[in-house]
Amino acid sequence: MSGRQWAAAALLAVAGCATAAAPGLLDFSADERARIAAHGPWPPPPAVDPGNALSGRPAAIALGQRLFFDARLSRDGALACASCHQPRRAFSDGRTRGLGHATPDGPVDTPLDRHTPSLLDAGQQRWWGWDGAFDSLWSQALHPLLNPREMAAEPARIATLLRSDATLACLWRRAHGGPPPLVDGNDADHLLVPLAKSLGAYVASLRSGRTPFDRFRDALVRGDHLAAARYPLAAQRGLRIFIGRGNCSLCHAGPLFSHGEFGDIGAPFFVRPGVVDPGRHGGIAALQASRFNLLGAHADPPPPDTADPATKTRHLIAQHRNFGEFKVPGLRNVARTAPYLHDGQLPTLDAVLDHYANLSPDRLHADGEQILKPLQLQGSDRADLLAFLRSLDSPATGRAAGWRAGGCG
Secondary structure, eight states, X not given: OOHHHHHHHHHHHHHHHHSOOOTTSOOOOHHHHHHHHTTOOSSOSOOOOTTOTTTTOHHHHHHHHHHHTOGGGSTTSOOOHHHHSBGGGTTBOOSSSOEEESSTTSOEEEEOSSOOOOOTTGGGOSSBXXXXXXXXXXXXXXXXXXXXXXXXXXXXXXXXHHHHSHHHHHHHHHHHSSOOOOOOTTOOHHHHHHHHHHHHHHHHTOBOOOOHHHHHHHHHHTTOHHHHTTSOHHHHHHHHHHHTTTOGGGTSOTTTTSOSSEEOOSOOOEEETTEEOOBHHHHHHHHHHOTTSTTSTTSOOOOTTSOOTTHHHHTOOOOGGGTTBEEOOOOTTGGGXXXXXXXXXXXXXXXXXXXXXXXXXXXXXXXXXXTOOOOOOOTXXXXXXXXXXXXXXXXXOOBOSSOOOTTOO
């Protein structure tokens, strides 16, 4: 919990002691109020893509958005970033697993190995990918672009597209100060890295809106119990379970409802017969081997007097317990982003609660998540917890914050 969150929690505890709960408002204890306060405020400050000097610049965001929706970046013109990260689905796709090519020459109808996560609020995360194989949004953007099972992009073809399309060429000049570079031979990093940083700038600007929970939380912080009492009682009861005996908030912490790290929750990690997804263990190895990580030459230095974002990467060490761990996802818009888990194996929120109710401690690693215990829900507990989770949905689908194409078309 940050210093600002602790301060809000302390003020909330005082307000809770001074004023009795209003009708329609549960009598939350001072400790419960502090825990609730720690899940805000929302929205947070604008996100910055680490190692990306273009992050936050309107010209780069405008270019990145145009590229995000352009299927011509893929080898056969069949896939764009938005093909899997669809705005109307909270920048996910609703499928169990993402679709890609069976081979570079195959059709776009073959499931990939993992579920497509939402990109809303992606800039607020610490690691990217279900296994954390990327330490910035721009380095993550390169993976689907170059993966032969996904977009299978050809750099020379992209360079020709950027120069021949008047709007893209104009946007590129505004974002990068010159024309799109040519690609000669196998050295394409001088094209791919600025392209990926433009995509990273756009994705970092995608934010989810405020939710019924946020209005409730803020009303509690300011001591407005009448406003807080407008939050449905079922959601209040579910929230009490979430921050209390359910232990959910130990991992789904903070304003994003995720602590930003990884865990083994007892989910099978076989991709298909004979093939295992190593999760975080493999992600650390991939990140350390990447020339596009924050320790590499392509990462822009941080502004003066700011923390070095590469510190997190520099001190990473893979451990045995990381095998089979996957990122703890944020829960904002969770009811809109089914199915769930890294491979989409749970189709509904009900199925997720079933999974946690039937946890097998013997399945979890001996040195793994000792905090996980079967979730015991009785009577209306399940309905209450679902009511709370649904209150984390925002009415807006999210949008880039304030960019303009600048007369480029």
